[in-house]
Amino acid sequence: MVLTVIVGLAVVLVALCGVAVGLNRLAPLAVARWLRNALRRVAGLQAKTVEVNGQSCPYLVGGTGEPLVLVHGFTADKDTWGAVARHLTSRYTVIAPDLPGFGDAVRDPHASYSLDVQVENLRAFLHSMRLTPVHLGGNSMGGGVVALYAAKYPQEVASLWLINAAATGEVTRSDLMRHYDTTGEFPLLVQTRAQQLAKLALVFGRRQYIPHSLAYAMAHEAKRDYDFHGQILKTIRDDIPIEARYSALQTPALIVTGEHDRVVPPASVHTLAHVFVKSQIRIMPGLGHIPMVEAPKAVAQDYLAFRANLEP
Numbered sequence: 001m002v003l004t005v006i007v008g009l010a011v012v013l014v015a016l017c018g019v020a021v022g023l024n025r026l027a028p029l030a031v032a033r034w035l036r037n038a039l040r041r042v043a044g045l046q047a048k049t050v051e052v053n054g055q056s057c058p059y060l061v062g063g064t065g066e067p068l069v070l071v072h073g074f075t076a077d078k079d080t081w082g083a084v085a086r087h088l089t090s091r092y093t094v095i096a097p098d099l100p101g102f103g104d105a106v107r108d109p110h111a112s113y114s115l116d117v118q119v120e121n122l123r124a125f126l127h128s129m130r131l132t133p134v135h136l137g138g139n140s141m142g143g144g145v146v147a148l149y150a151a152k153y154p155q156e157v158a159s160l161w162l163i164n165a166a167a168t169g170e171v172t173r174s175d176l177m178r179h180y181d182t183t184g185e186f187p188l189l190v191q192t193r194a195q196q197l198a199k200l201a202l203v204f205g206r207r208q209y210i211p212h213s214l215a216y217a218m219a220h221e222a223k224r225d226y227d228f229h230g231q232i233l234k235t236i237r238d239d240i241p242i243e244a245r246y247s248a249l250q251t252p253a254l255i256v257t258g259e260h261d262r263v264v265p266p267a268s269v270h271t272l273a274h275v276f277v278k279s280q281i282r283i284m285p286g287l288g289h290i291p292m293v294e295a296p297k298a299v300a301q302d303y304l305a306f307r308a309n310l311e312p
Contacts, residue, residue: 073140077103
């Protein structure tokens with residue numbers, strides 16, 4: 001379930017609508033779906049699917065102008081981009097797919113979900129829609145995927161927007177990953193509403209109000225995927241950091257982090273800047289792991305300024 005619906009319009013709708021407040025407790029899954037769809041409408045996004053290698057690939061699309069493809073993080077989905085897309089669809093055609101293994105996409109227990117495989121999955125999606133060369137963005141794991149995409153296929157990527165990208169050695173050496181290696185526990189993998197609330201407290205840089213329906217729905221889906229996503233984590237834990245594989249890449253990149261990110265160490269932006277030498281760094285004060293959810297307008301404005309500087 002989407003993290004984006006926690007903020008902005010979703011919170012306002014739950015707070016102001018008396019019927020929704022009651023249903024928030026009585027029918028949390030239905031209310032969560034309604035909030036998700038309401039935010040999509042406000043952002044100007046529609047849900048669609050495309051056949052890729054014989055499988056249905058779900059995605060959101062909306063707006064006008066040059067395509068901008070945005071890739072979600074680990075345990076997240078395409079709706080992660082709803083809040084920031086609202087500030088981008090007047091300038092770009094925003095496209096946000098679900099990577100295989102997440103959201104509404106296929107879950108194949110026999111498939112590999114390494115970052116390199118996800119690069120190829122994303123490439124197949126982009127080619128099916130004739131979207132190369134293209135501007136790519138990604139958060140967390142999705143940032144790692146699009147960064148590796150640009151490294152492997154630089155001629156297919158016009159620019160990168162890396163938001164708290166999980167791509168460097170700082171991630172593999174982080175406190176979160178050391179805790180996982182020692183205990184087998186990973187705070188982004190949850191099974192209960194209480195654990196879901198703790199997860200949200202971890203990824204946000206500031207305290208947020210979380211409607212009951214959203215926490216319930218996200219925990220419901222997280223429990224369903226707990227074992228499956230746990231296997232994916234074991235796979236991506238062993239992915240080789242990007243700086244050990246590539247250097248002096250020329251793709252223009254806007255590299256963003258929240259200063260209070262406790263999932264991807266903020267210092268990783270400097271490593272990424274050494275990999276992508278035509279880059280700009282933006283450290284956002286007071287924000288955490290998903291700044292495009294916490295401060296979507298500010299994040300979008302930074303991106304619009306970055307793109308304006310790329311134009312001849």
